[in-house]
Amino acid sequence: MPTFLQQAIHNDILWVSVIASLLAQFLKPFTYWLRGETFEWGHVADTGGMPSSHSALVVAIATGVGLEQGFDSAMFAIAVGIAAVVTYDASGVRREAGEHARALNEIITSLLKGHPIATIEFKEVLGHSRTEVIGGIMFGVGLMLLWKLGVQPLFLG
16 A cells, blocks of 8 residues: 555646646746836745736646546535635735735825834735736646646656
């Protein structure tokens, strides 16, 4: 009987999904640059941005489970439910929290003009636009389909 570690090492759905998430993060400096911003490697560690690595991860998992277990399986239903919650959170709740942070930063800046009190800077980019989430979804589905349908890039095969 294989051990937990042996099973996890051979779980291609897990690893392709993790790679999809990491690649999505790696693409962020390039997508910021393509939108006209300066190229900064620091965007690799940012929350928010295009594509959504959270969305890429969960939809790659759901796609892999569907391809392997069947799109009518309970496991696929669970994976889709989790993916729906994560993508909704990324484009809804976290995005709105970022908007609140932006408003708070503006209020603090205007209140403290001329005052020697240290300002608190809230992180404003917490979530994703719907376009960024859709980008992550397409990226995750695409990478898993490439893997499962046998079109494996050199770095994965």
